[in-house]
Amino acid sequence: MDKFIVSARKYRPQNFSTVVGQAHITTTLKNAIRNNQLAHAFLFCGPRGVGKTTCARILAKTINCENQTPDGEACNTCNSCVSFDAGTSMNIHELDAASNNSVDDIRSLVEQVRFAPQAGKYKVYIVDEVHMLSSSAFNAFLKTLEEPPPYAIFILATTEKHKILPTILSRCQIFDFKRITNNDTIEHLQEICDKEKIQAEKAALHVIAQKSEGCMRDALSILDKIVSFSNGELNYSNTLEHLNILDEDYYFKMLNYMQQQLLSEAMLLYDEINRKGFEGDTLLEGYSEFIRNLLVSKDAKAAVLLEVADDFKQKYLQAAQEIATGWLIAALNLLNEAEINYKQARNKRLHVELTIIKLCYLLQAVEMVNNEGIVSKKKIVETARPVAFKSIQPIRVKEIEPQVIADAVIKKTAEAKLIIEEPKAAEKIIRQTEQAVPAETKRPLGSLDAIRKKVSAQNKNGKEVKDLTEAELKICWEKFIEKLTAKKNHSAVTNFKDAVLKIIDNNSIEIITESNIQQKFIEQERAELVNDLQDFFCNRQLTYNVIIIEKEATGEMVEKPLSSREQYLKIIEEYPLVKELKDRLRLELDY
Numbered sequence: 199m200d201k202f203i204v205s206a207r208k209y210r211p212q213n214f215s216t217v218v219g220q221a222h223i224t225t226t227l228k229n230a231i232r233n234n235q236l237a238h239a240f241l242f243c244g245p246r247g248v249g250k251t252t253c254a255r256i257l258a259k260t261i262n263c264e265n266q267t268p269d270g271e272a273c274n275t276c277n278s279c280v281s282f283d284a285g286t287s288m289n290i291h292e293l294d295a296a297s298n299n300s301v302d303d304i305r306s307l308v309e310q311v312r313f314a315p316q317a318g319k320y321k322v323y324i325v326d327e328v329h330m331l332s333s334s335a336f337n338a339f340l341k342t343l344e345e346p347p348p349y350a351i352f353i354l355a356t357t358e359k360h361k362i363l364p365t366i367l368s369r370c371q372i373f374d375f376k377r378i379t380n381n382d383t384i385e386h387l388q389e390i391c392d393k394e395k396i397q398a399e400k401a402a403l404h405v406i407a408q409k410s411e412g413c414m415r416d417a418l419s420i421l422d423k424i425v426s427f428s429n430g431e432l433n434y435s436n437t438l439e440h441l442n443i444l445d446e447d448y449y450f451k452m453l454n455y456m457q458q459q460l461l462s463e464a465m466l467l468y469d470e471i472n473r474k475g476f477e478g479d480t481l482l483e484g485y486s487e488f489i490r491n492l493l494v495s496k497d498a499k500a501a502v503l504l505e506v507a508d509d510f511k512q513k514y515l516q517a518a519q520e521i522a523t524g525w526l527i528a529a530l531n532l533l534n535e536a537e538i539n540y541k542q543a544r545n546k547r548l549h550v551e552l553t554i555i556k557l558c559y560l561l562q563a564v565e566m567v568n569n570e571g572i573v574s575k576k577k578i579v580e581t582a583r584p585v586a587f588k589s590i591q592p593i594r595v596k597e598i599e600p601q602v603i604a605d606a607v608i609k610k611t612a613e614a615k616l617i618i619e620e621p622k623a624a625e626k627i628i629r630q631t632e633q634a635v636p637a638e639t640k641r642p643l644g645s646l647d648a649i650r651k652k653v654s655a656q657n658k659n660g661k662e663v664k665d666l667t668e669a670e671l672k673i674c675w676e677k678f679i680e681k682l683t684a685k686k687n688h689s690a691v692t693n694f695k696d697a698v699l700k701i702i703d704n705n706s707i708e709i710i711t712e713s714n715i716q717q718k719f720i721e722q723e724r725a726e727l728v729n730d731l732q733d734f735f736c737n738r739q740l741t742y743n744v745i746i747i748e749k750e751a752t753g754e755m756v757e758k759p760l761s762s763r764e765q766y767l768k769i770i771e772e773y774p775l776v777k778e779l780k781d782r783l784r785l786e787l788d789y
Contacts, residue, residue, distance in 0.1 A: 203416040208388055212283070213271050214256055217249050218386045219378035221426050221606025226373070227257055228270030231237065236261065237371040239343055239352040241328075243359040244375025247415030251326055253375075254353040257324035258282070258290045261351070278318055289318045296327040304335045308342045328354040329361035336363050343369045372405060380404065382507060386414065387421055391432065396425055398432035401510075405437050444476055446510060449488040450517065452554075456529075461558045468554055475486060479540050480552035486533040493526045494516045529557055533782050664735045666704050674734040675699060677728060693719040707742040708733070717744050762787065 211217045214224040230236050240257075242250040253717045260266065264276035272279050281287040293307060307323065318717065327330075331339070343352060343366065354370060355360060382404045391398040406424070408418035420441070421432075428436045438445055448471060455464040471481055487645050494503045495518035504511060536553040543549035664670060666697060675694070682691045698710040711717045720727075721744060766787055770777040780787075 199439045205390055205422050206415045207566065209393075209418070211249070211252055211256065212259075212274060214253075214260070215271060217253060217256070220249050220375055223253060223373050223375065226319065231260055231266070231430045232255075232268075233271040236351065238346050239370040240351070240354065241359075241362075241367065241372045242353065242369035242375060243372065244357070245412060246357055247410075248375045248378055249414070250325070250355040253373075254322075254324045254355055255282075255290070258324065258351075258354065260317035260319075261320050261322070262287075262289050277308065289315050289320065290322045292326065292454050294327060295325050296330045299335055301332070301334045301338050301429050304331070304338045308338070311342060311346060314347070315350055322351045324353045324355065326355045327357070328366075328527055329356045329358045333363070335727045336366060340365055340369070353607075358675055366390070378414050379412070380407040381415060383407035383410060383412075383417050383429070383732040387417060390418070390421070390505035392424075396430055396432055401434040402432045402437040403445065404506070405434070405441065409443070410440055425449075442476070444471065444480065444481070446488065446506075449608060450513070451484055453488075453492075453517065453521075454665055456554075456557050456560070459558050459561065461555060462556055464554050465551065468550065472547065478546045479537065481550060482533055482537045482540060486530065486537060489526055489530045489533065493523070493530065496523055525560060528560055532556055534559070558639065563636065643761070663704075664705075664738045665742070666701055666735060666737075668699075668701065670735070671699055671701065671707065672732060677734075678723075678730050681730075690719050690723060694723075705737065705739045705741065709742055709744045711746050712748060713742060714746060717746055720744050 217224050221243065240254075242254060244250055256272070259279055259282045260270065260272040262278045262282070263272040264278055265273040267273060274280075274283070278287065278289070278375055281292065291307070291310065293303070307325075311321070311323070313321075346352065352370075354362075354366075359367075359372075359374075384400070384407050387403045387406065388398065388400075390396075391403075402424075406417055406420050409420060423438055424432055424440050427440050435445075437443075448467065452464060452467055455461075468481065472478075491504055491506060491514055494500045495514045501511075504514060507513060522551065532553060536549065540546065540549060678692055679694050682694065693711070693716045696712065696716065700708040700710060702708050709720060711720065728741065731742070732738050779785075
């Protein structure tokens with residue numbers, strides 16, 4: 199029984215012409231070989247599984263080939279090519295920088311560069327995952343990379359170009375590999391299936407290409423797994439089952455239920471999907487992609503962006519014409535928010551069901567308005583009903599002609615008469631009542647101010663406000679310090695004792711401190727201190743303000759105690775043998 203070799207190794211390209219999806223790089227390299235314009239250092243960067251290491255090996259084999267073809271390809275028949283394919287060539291050295299990233303590994307590589315090749319023109323050094331090298335290893339590599347011997351060529355490969363030092367980038371010819379398109383992946387998979395005599399459906403290969411996300415190695419690995427799973431028959435259903443992907447028919451059913459606002463049917467369909475083992479995030483992610491494809495299908499120009507199997511394209515185009523663009527945009531927005539918040543949700547199922555409910559009734563919540571060619575969303579709200587006020591009958595006033603008014607205004611001053619009308623009956627009664635009230639009982643409006651002052655001068659218990667004096671303030675202050683002492687807040691007690699009090703008026707006090715720290719300690723107790731001051735003086739308007747006045751530095755010298763280290767330094771200055779004793783006994787000081 200032959201030993202099984204995975205497709206990624208078995209069908210690895212051996213010539214530039216067999217490399218898939220990187221024509222811009224293979225053409226450049228072939229022209230450089232044919233015109234003898236090879237650089238001494240290359241940097242191949244790009245996503246995983248797109249052919250960086252493969253192109254590096256093909257380049258190493260081609261430049262040492264003894265019988266190159268006119269278009270710059272290796273012959274695969276000479277001794278150099280045969281030894282290279284067998285893995286016995288001495289002209290190629292591969293280093294995995296992920297596991298050999300130290301300075302010593304690079305130094306050993308640099309030492310090998312000094313020896314010329316025994317056969318062939320060039321010695322090629324391929325350093326894979328070069329971004330994993332340490333900064334010191336990069337620096338040890340700089341000089342050799344800048345001025346290598348004429349027979350040495352370095353090919354660096356990486357997936358993270360931004361991690362490489364600029365000094366390395368400036369010494370290399372950089373080639374950016376791109377992701378392999380779905381069409382190129384499908385064609386290559388179809389070729390392998392034909393060689394291996396595997397029956398494969400085009401839709402199944404399209405699903406594999408989508409799942410691989412432009413990585414050929416991943417696509418070949420998925421192909422091997424599904425072929426083993428399905429016993430050599432690759433069809434659409436077993437591919438979906440193996441890759442844990444929902445059939446697109448479920449999405450079309452869900453869309454139909456939502457358009458008809460059949461909530462119960464949509465919930466039952468989600469329950470069926472859930473019982474099949476698909477998690478809620480799988481449904482949200484797949485349905486978001488489905489809505490995106492419908493949105494793309496609305497316009498014939500953008501239909502080229504529709505990355506689905508050919509069997510489903512017509513179905514997408516037909517469904518897209520039946521659904522409003524506004525609904526698709528609003529649904530995509532809802533699904534995006536639900537997908538972001540899925541991880542934070544405790545009840546995952548309820549979270550997905552709430553999203554389905556919103557999508558089912560989305561037509562009732564949002565209306566799309568076309569305003570001069572600009573489509574915008576408008577929320578549909580119930581019409582607001584006005585408050586039923588009692589209708590007031592309007593007063594009819596007899597209209598007077600303007601000419602009559604003008605004639606009445608323009609009169610001779612001699613005809614003007616002063617007419618004093620007698621007060622009406624109601625006014626007479628009021629005036630008589632006012633005259634009946636004695637003058638002593640009448641209180642002017644200003645008496646209310648006196649009442650307010652009297653009320654504000656009393657606290658809620660009805661006590662009179664105490665006068666704010668220095669003696670009373672000192673008693674209150676000492677009581678508050680005793681309260682802080684009982685709480686064992688010694689730092690605050692010290693700062694409160696050092697503070698200086700000053701009375702501004704009967705409702706305000708000024709507390710003078712010496713530093714910002716002292717001010718903060720007093721401000722920390724503001725709520726309790728204000729309450730105690732107001733209770734003591736029975737004055738709810740009493741407040742205080744803390745200010746800082748730093749003392750001027752005096753010229754007096756203050757004696758400061760020496761620390762343990764300072765005492766030790768003073769002792770060894772006077773007695774040097776103490777230091778020698780400490781060093782011999784290997785003693786350590788406890789500073």
